[in-house]
Each structure stands twice: as structure tokens, then as C-alpha cells.
Amino acid sequence: MRPLSAKIGALPPSATIEISNTAKKMKQQGIDVISLSIGEPDFDTPDHIKQACISALLAGETHYAPSAGTPALLSAIAEKIGGENNVPCSPGDVIVTCGAKDAIYEAFEAVLNPGDEALLLDPSWVSYEPGVRIAGGTPVHHHLSEETFQVDDTFLEKVTRKTRMIVVNSPSNPSGAVFTDRSLRMIADLCIDHDLIALSDEIYEKLVYGGAVHRSLGSIDGMAERTITVNGFSKAYAMTGWRLGYAVAPPAVLAQMIKVQQHTISHPTTFAMAGGVAALKGDQSCVEAMRVEFDRRRQYLLGALADLGYSTAPAEGAFYAYVKTGGDDLAIAKQWLLEAHVAVTPGTAFSTPGWLRLSYAASLETLKTAVDRIRVLNGN
Ligand SMILES: Cc1ncc(COP(=O)(O)O)c(C=O)c1O
Structure with missing residues (x-):
């Protein structure tokens, strides 16, 4: 086959999707991986939104x-x-x-x-x-x-x-x-x-x-x-x-x-x-309810990371803690995944090596387990 598009060939694959795929593969192998790597709310779409879509489908909006x-x-x-x-x-x-x-x-x-x-x-x-x-x-x-x-x-x-x-x-x-x-x-x-x-x-x-x-x-x-x-x-x-x-x-x-x-x-x-x-x-209270729950997790995670000695970026919005590692983010992310079974995204993916992104779009329970694992890995 003759060469394919060099422009597309030169693109990196999406780092966030790559890591979450590795974490999924490890899960399939029976490893209990906690994934804090992808930016996806862990809540279900509110019912009234689903119902409107179902009604449209049944009414022939196809x-x-x-x-x-x-x-x-x-x-x-x-x-x-x-x-x-x-x-x-x-x-x-x-x-x-x-x-x-x-x-x-x-x-x-x-x-x-x-x-x-x-x-x-x-x-x-x-x-x-x-x-x-x-x-x-x-x-x-x-x-x-x-x-x-x-x-x-x-x-x-x-x-x-x-x-x-x-x-x-x-x-x-x-x-x-x-x-x-x-x-x-x-x-x-x-x-x-x-x-x-x-x-x-x-x-x-x-x-x-x-x-x-x-x-x-x-x-x-x-x-x-x-x-x-x-x-x-x-x-x-x-x-x-x-x-x-x-x-x-x-x-x-x-x-x-x-x-x-x-x-x-x-x-x-x-x-x-x-x-x-x-x-x-529709009613916007579902948005506020999710925001309040994200905030609860955010406060927990920022506090726990500070206890572990990490400093973080402002975290005033979205659902990520951006953590300064002072080291090689790619190596640390790999170590966290392979040894602590916690998947996070290296800052290199965001053009800022040395940082790690932890998503708190995960339950408080899950975040606590992840923090415990990192604590054990770090020996503190
Ligand atoms: C900053 C930013 N912009 C855009 C998107 C894409 O969102 P959508 O699911 O609507 O394509 C994301 C998803 O992670 C994001 O984080």
C-alpha cells in the first residue's frame, strides 16, 4: 500500500482515551482498576431528558x-x-x-x-x-x-x-x-x-x-x-x-x-x-444536584491530596484535580496504574509535563480507595 495521510499519521492518539482503554483491558483481566482518567460524569442522564427522546423516536422523528x-x-x-x-x-x-x-x-x-x-x-x-x-x-x-x-x-x-x-x-x-x-x-x-x-x-x-x-x-x-x-x-x-x-x-x-x-x-x-x-x-435542579455532588468530592480530593503532600491547580471549575508531581508525569502515571491500579492522565497530554490530572467524576467511595492506594504506594 502506498503511504497514507502524513498529516493524520503525525497526530498522537488521544491520551485520555488510550489510558482509559488500558484501564479497561486490565479490568477485563480481572484487575480491580480505579479509573480517574476520563472526563465523564458518573451520573445517568436525567429521566425527563430520556423520556423526551423516547417520545420523539416513537412519534417518528427518525x-x-x-x-x-x-x-x-x-x-x-x-x-x-x-x-x-x-x-x-x-x-x-x-x-x-x-x-x-x-x-x-x-x-x-x-x-x-x-x-x-x-x-x-x-x-x-x-x-x-x-x-x-x-x-x-x-x-x-x-x-x-x-x-x-x-x-x-x-x-x-x-x-x-x-x-x-x-x-x-x-x-x-x-x-x-x-x-x-x-x-x-x-x-x-x-x-x-x-x-x-x-x-x-x-x-x-x-x-x-x-x-x-x-x-x-x-x-x-x-x-x-x-x-x-x-x-x-x-x-x-x-x-x-x-x-x-x-x-x-x-x-x-x-x-x-x-x-x-x-x-x-x-x-x-x-x-x-x-x-x-x-x-x-426543563427543570435545572438536576444540574445543580450534580454540581453539589461534584463539589463534595472536589473538597474531599483536594484535602486528601494536600495531606499526601501534593499541590494542585485552582480547581474552581470542571471536575478535575490537576496535581503537581515535581517529577516525570508519564512514569508516575504508569506506576500508579501498574502498581496501585489507579488510572490518571499525565500532564504531558495537556502540554504541561510534570502534572497529573485526576478526575473526580467518580463516587466518594471510589476516590477514597484511590487515595488510600496512592498513600500506600508513596509509603505515607
Ligand atoms: C474542554 C473540553 N471540550 C470539549 C469536550 C468535548 O465534549 P463533548 O462530549 O460534548 O464532545 C470535552 C470532553 O472531554 C472537554 O473536556
């Missing part, structure tokens, strides 16, 4: 839908984004996608030309860099301060004539940092001064703790017309397997994203979109 999404879901999203996030939005500004991941992929495809640079703020989520590369762009990494995980003006040094986009993820996977108004304002100024498009991945917006406040980048003066706001249902409504997400984008960008969608996935599953409407329009 056909193609408009490529941007069903009118009902486009309206529900526009209402949510305009009302809750203060980003001006009408249904015609929205595209519904197969998960937020698909929205991010489409956004890179829609915006980037070969050679265009996209600025990533490290630690950055595993799929941003491959997404930029698939679209033919060049990822440029800027390391955020490991004290604050906020933006300071050093990121200006990474901006060149080729910079076209900046990717913003607040609350952050993996650091848990929530960008302050000051950080968001600095990002906005950068975008306006250098004519950049911002991709603001707000998938963890509902999961903030201890007084942290999430604010949408697109709500800042001058940013609505240059921000692609990405969000979805996976994390807030425990709907990872539904593959449902969305983006709100300026008209020219949205038109390009719709073309990518038309020629690839067509649209997300029609009856799944009915579940999305129920999620946004």
Missing part, C-alpha cells in the same frame, strides 16, 4: 433534520445563550453538532488556512492541538502561569502576523481554573487589536465552585462578532453518549461550519436533539 439542527433546539439554545450568557443570539446564529468536540473541529476547519496559527493556552485540552493540525493550521502554545493559571501580558509574545485564532477554555480542563474578568478582558483586547477569532469552549460552565463565576467571552464588549462560543450537553446533563453539542458563531463563520457539517455528519441524530430541548427547557 428522518433527516435541517443541517444546522432542529428549529426547536436552535431556539432553545438561542434563548439560553442570549438570556444566561449575555451573548446576543438568535436561532440563525446557532449550529447543533455531534458533541462539543465536533463543534470545535468544524470551527477550526471553518476558520483556518494552511499556515495560520492558533494560540493555545497551556495546559490545554488534548484535542485542540490535533484539531488545529487536521484543519491545516499551526498550533502555538503559550504556557499560563503555574501559580494562577490566568492570562498575563506575556501571551502577547506569541502573537505573530500569522495568528488567526485563540482557543479559550474556562472553566479549564485540566486545570479547573476559571478565567477572571481581567483575563477575559486581556483576551478580548488581544483579539480586537490583532483581528483574531476566539474559540471559547464553555462546556464546563455549569460546574463552578466556591464562589467562582463563569462569564462568557462573547459577552464582553466587541467580542460577540469575533467569538465562536462552544458548549454542549455532555458535562452539565450527563449526556456524553448522546453526542450533542453546539456552537454560536458570527454569520460568516457559521456559514462555513454549516458547509463542513453538510458534507460530513449532515446533523446530529434527530431524536437526540429532542432530548437537548428537554435538557435546556
Whole structure:
């Protein structure tokens, strides 16, 4: 066979999925592995959301839908984004996608030309860099301060004539940092001064703790017309397997994203979109109940890690503790997996070697057992 795509050949596999697959294999061999490696709520999708999907399926909503999404879901999203996030939005500004991941992929495809640079703020989520590369762009990494995980003006040094986009993820996977108004304002100024498009991945917006406040980048003066706001249902409504997400984008960008969608996935599953409407329009107490439970686990895990002598990133949002190891994260993650049977994700996957990401989307019981195992392994 002649050589296949060099562009795809050069991509690393998803580190988070790789580790969780190894952990699954060990489980199949009868090893009692605790997996804290994947970003998936351990809760079930709330019943009223499932029921709406079942009703749509039984009512025959089994056909193609408009490529941007069903009118009902486009309206529900526009209402949510305009009302809750203060980003001006009408249904015609929205595209519904197969998960937020698909929205991010489409956004890179829609915006980037070969050679265009996209600025990533490290630690950055595993799929941003491959997404930029698939679209033919060049990822440029800027390391955020490991004290604050906020933006300071050093990121200006990474901006060149080729910079076209900046990717913003607040609350952050993996650091848990929530960008302050000051950080968001600095990002906005950068975008306006250098004519950049911002991709603001707000998938963890509902999961903030201890007084942290999430604010949408697109709500800042001058940013609505240059921000692609990405969000979805996976994390807030425990709907990872539904593959449902969305983006709100300026008209020219949205038109390009719709073309990518038309020629690839067509649209997300029609009856799944009915579940999305129920999620946004229904009672939101399920979201708060999950957040409260995540917070309980977060407080336990941060305390336990401090007792073990580890320092952690802010953990004000999302559901991860980002742990400073002071050592070789790949070797430590391997040791934890093979000797303590605890699967975590090395910081190298997020372009910050030396750190480990522990997901607290696991029961308190499970977290306690994991901590005990690490304590025994470390001999303290
Ligand atoms: C920061 C971030 N963005 C996007 C996604 C993708 O979410 P979805 O399941 O909606 O594709 C994830 C999932 O882990 C994530 O952590």
C-alpha cells in the first residue's frame, strides 16, 4: 500500500482515551482498576431528558433534520445563550453538532488556512492541538502561569502576523481554573487589536465552585462578532453518549461550519436533539444536584491530596484535580496504574509535563480507595 495521510499519521492518539482503554483491558483481566482518567460524569442522564427522546423516536422523528439542527433546539439554545450568557443570539446564529468536540473541529476547519496559527493556552485540552493540525493550521502554545493559571501580558509574545485564532477554555480542563474578568478582558483586547477569532469552549460552565463565576467571552464588549462560543450537553446533563453539542458563531463563520457539517455528519441524530430541548427547557435542579455532588468530592480530593503532600491547580471549575508531581508525569502515571491500579492522565497530554490530572467524576467511595492506594504506594 502506498503511504497514507502524513498529516493524520503525525497526530498522537488521544491520551485520555488510550489510558482509559488500558484501564479497561486490565479490568477485563480481572484487575480491580480505579479509573480517574476520563472526563465523564458518573451520573445517568436525567429521566425527563430520556423520556423526551423516547417520545420523539416513537412519534417518528427518525428522518433527516435541517443541517444546522432542529428549529426547536436552535431556539432553545438561542434563548439560553442570549438570556444566561449575555451573548446576543438568535436561532440563525446557532449550529447543533455531534458533541462539543465536533463543534470545535468544524470551527477550526471553518476558520483556518494552511499556515495560520492558533494560540493555545497551556495546559490545554488534548484535542485542540490535533484539531488545529487536521484543519491545516499551526498550533502555538503559550504556557499560563503555574501559580494562577490566568492570562498575563506575556501571551502577547506569541502573537505573530500569522495568528488567526485563540482557543479559550474556562472553566479549564485540566486545570479547573476559571478565567477572571481581567483575563477575559486581556483576551478580548488581544483579539480586537490583532483581528483574531476566539474559540471559547464553555462546556464546563455549569460546574463552578466556591464562589467562582463563569462569564462568557462573547459577552464582553466587541467580542460577540469575533467569538465562536462552544458548549454542549455532555458535562452539565450527563449526556456524553448522546453526542450533542453546539456552537454560536458570527454569520460568516457559521456559514462555513454549516458547509463542513453538510458534507460530513449532515446533523446530529434527530431524536437526540429532542432530548437537548428537554435538557435546556426543563427543570435545572438536576444540574445543580450534580454540581453539589461534584463539589463534595472536589473538597474531599483536594484535602486528601494536600495531606499526601501534593499541590494542585485552582480547581474552581470542571471536575478535575490537576496535581503537581515535581517529577516525570508519564512514569508516575504508569506506576500508579501498574502498581496501585489507579488510572490518571499525565500532564504531558495537556502540554504541561510534570502534572497529573485526576478526575473526580467518580463516587466518594471510589476516590477514597484511590487515595488510600496512592498513600500506600508513596509509603505515607
Ligand atoms: C474542554 C473540553 N471540550 C470539549 C469536550 C468535548 O465534549 P463533548 O462530549 O460534548 O464532545 C470535552 C470532553 O472531554 C472537554 O473536556
